[in-house]
Amino acid sequence: MSSQPNVSMYCMPFCPDCARARVWLEHHDVPYTDIDISTSLNLREKVAAMNNGDIHTPTFEIDEKIIVDFDRALLVEALGITD
Secondary structure: OOOOOOEEEEEOOOOHHHHHHHHHHHHOOOOOEEEEHHHOHHHHHHHHHHOOOOOOOOEEEEOOEEEEOOOHHHHHHHHOOOO
16 A cells, blocks of 8 residues: 655635535545645745646645646545545
């Protein structure tokens, strides 16, 4: 069995997709770091750089792979889990 990927979720407190993603990740026992980008201009700039200049949440960084939005199919593939 391989080790768990390093998962970071960049989000904002008012984001409904972020709330759904948290529930989904927790349901699948995926450890992740929840990063609130509303607290830092640098974090918002980092997310914008990952999203062709747009700030979009949630944005996931899974090891070195970027997934924009709560796309279950892409997350399943990147995490190697079943939904």
